[in-house]
Amino acid sequence: MENFTETGRQQTMTSQAAFDGLKLALISLVTMSVSSLSIPNFLSIVVWLIQTVCSIWFLANLMKKYKENGNQSNFGYGFMVCLFSSIITAVYAFASYQWIFPGLQAQAMEAFDSMMPMMDSLQTDVMAKLQDNFAQYYCISVFFKNVMIGLIASSIISASQRDRNTVNNSEEL
Helix, strand or coil, X not given: CHHHHHHHHHHHXXXXXXXXXXXXXXXXXXXXXXXXXXXXXXXXXXXXXXXHHHHHHHHHHHHHHHHHCCCXXXXXXXHHHHHHHHHXXXXXXXXXXXXXXXXXXXXXXXXXXXXXXXXXXXXXXXXXXXXXXHHHHHHHHHHHHHHHHHHHHHHHHHHHCCCHHHHHHHHHC
């Protein structure tokens, strides 16, 4: 019977993490859409910084709420939220370059082309091959970037939200 309870608790945690991952991804989706509106580079960096700070703050609140519901460790939950968010964001990144904002890929390729005179022939060949599958490569890079940021943020947030009484009680033993 205990095994069934653990399985049910795991399914509840996974479904809650998926829903919270969707909410976390919405922050990224909005900022990615705003950034695609041909705003200047400086403003684009500001939007990215705001998105990062808001995402980490939101993740910290989600992890705190999860911990307050009587759960022991919130690192796994935070990482699962970030994993689901990364999947959604990567799919949106692919769709935005492939179908939603097709001009984005042309803009990115123009930026690469402007760097071509500074590159040797091997780098130029690599860039030409990159252009053929840019949406796929961008999707993969967004996924791994978000997973790594989520891993680091989840571990830092989890460590900062650790119950201090547990550490003090174990030292007394």
